[in-house]
Amino acid sequence: MNTIILDVRDPQYYDDAVVLVRSFFPRTEVIRPDEKENMPAVSAEETLTCVPVIRRLPASDALFVCPRLPDTLPGKDIENGAIPDKKIRHEAFKRALYLELSHFTGRTLPWGYLTGVRPSKIAFAMLEEGADRKQILGEFEKKHLCRDDKARLALTVAQRERQILKTRDFTDGYSLYIGIPFCPTTCLYCSFPSYPIAGHQTQVEPYLDALIQEMRASADIMRGKRLDTIYFGGGTPTALTASQLDRLLTSLEQIFPVGDALELTVEAGRPDSVTQEKMQTLKRHGVTRVSVNPQTMNDSTLALIGRRHSAAQVREAFHMARAAGFDNINMDMILGLPGEQEPEVQRTLREIEALSPESLTVHSLAIKRAAALNVQRILYRDLSLVNSDALVTLTHESAVRLGLSPYYMYRQKNMTGNFENVGFAKVGKECLYNILIMEEVQTIVACGAGAATKRVFPNGRIERAMNVKDIDSYIRRTDEMAERKRKLFSLSV
Ligand code: SF4
Secondary structure, eight states, X not given: OOEEEEOOSSGGGHHHHHHHHHXXXXXXXXXXXXXXTTOOOOOHHHHHHTOOEEEEOTTSSEEEEEOOOGGXXXXXXXXXXXXXXXXXXXXXXXXXXXXHHHHHHTOOOTTTTXXXXXXXXXXXXHHHTTOOXXXXXXXXXXXXXXXXXXXXXXXXXXXXXXXXXXXXXXGGSEEXXXXXXXXXXXXXXXXXXXXXXXXXXXXXXXXXXXXXXXXXXXXXXXXXXXXXXXXXXXXXXXXSOHHHHXXXXXXXXXXXXXXXXXXXXXXXXXXXXXXXXXXXXHHHTTOOEXXXXXXXXXXXXXXXXXXXXXXXXXXXXXXXXXXXXXXOEEEEEEESOTTOOHHHHHHHHHHHHHHOOSEXXXXXXXXXXXXXXXXXXXXXXXXXXXXXHHHHHHHHHHHHHTTOEEXXXXXXXXXXXXXOEEEEEOTTOOOHHHHHHHHTOSEEEEESTTOEEEEEOTXXXXXEEEOOSSHHHHHHTHHHHHHHHHHHHHSOO
């Protein structure tokens, strides 16, 4: 099937419907009825009874989906004449549509109709409220229609997160994110703020000037607050030269109270950006954790996804990090990469096990709207992108052999197989920043192009200040980015 015509009568549910429909029919174009000519009308009877409609259109490869609307759903609140609150209405809508799609396809999804990004947050909140294991698993399995293994995963992660977050009152402090939007080349699935550095060399120094200016303004705004964690991401921070990294980290030390911070992570995600000198520079500046990401250890896949480095370079970069003295190295891998099945995943896991990182983050490929894999989807139509329970299980078994267990997780829209991203780590080697950002328990001050500052208020309310993504605009409008932050932090509690 190539096209799905999605007819959602009430626009407030359109996004819910798109996400669910795409979960059942990945890589299928979803359009509105007015985008298709000669659309067969829905029968009067169908409209009157509001029976959910899912049917194949005659003589075409299109599927017509017209979900029923929540106002027609049975429910206590509705029967009493009261309008149920927004969350209840959306959940009722998603549940009804999920059951219809499941009935139509004969399939269920691992996370049921949960479309939010943070399943562990549900378990975390319930634990905070005193719920027990049975109640939490029941919430996932009976209410959200999740599979029991996924419910248990969310609970396990939430329990470990709570254990870790007990060590300090994180609501008092803040974390700092610094974005470097440059990479050696652009990966096929990339949707981050990232530009190939070779073609953007003239922007790098002006970008660093602007970034340091924004860091100064941010430190002023946060003066008197405790800085708990620092994370350099992007892009690939190690795409900068050793002397640029040195300058940036020196500025960080001059501007922020880094002595209070419990961890300082730098993503060295692309092995083709790593040198011994850069690793030594990071170590000299007190970086505690680096991430060297293979995504796969199969050279043919690496070439296909545009990473332009080999598995051998991953091994070299990892050894450079070890030689520089890093005892907390993360590795990322992705399931569902083009053409990768069990043998390829097994090879990647064997190689990672041989290197023995302190943490492993397993992603399920998510095809975001801005990624080349989506924008040029016609080109990549014949590539198989498959994730499965068997592959996910292989990664969990590998993590166990490495002595790692799950400590944070999140989901994204349009993930192959509708699975999840899970971070596994040795005890004591978890990345606190990852937990803080997922559970939204702490303010994150973010600097750089495309960075998003998130202020978490004591009552849990969250407000954001977004930076512009385009590098030139960021350089020109740095004062404005600082002003946006200033406004955010002047909001009353
Ligand atoms: S390394 Fe990451 S940020 Fe850079 S291009 Fe690839 S996916 Fe994008």
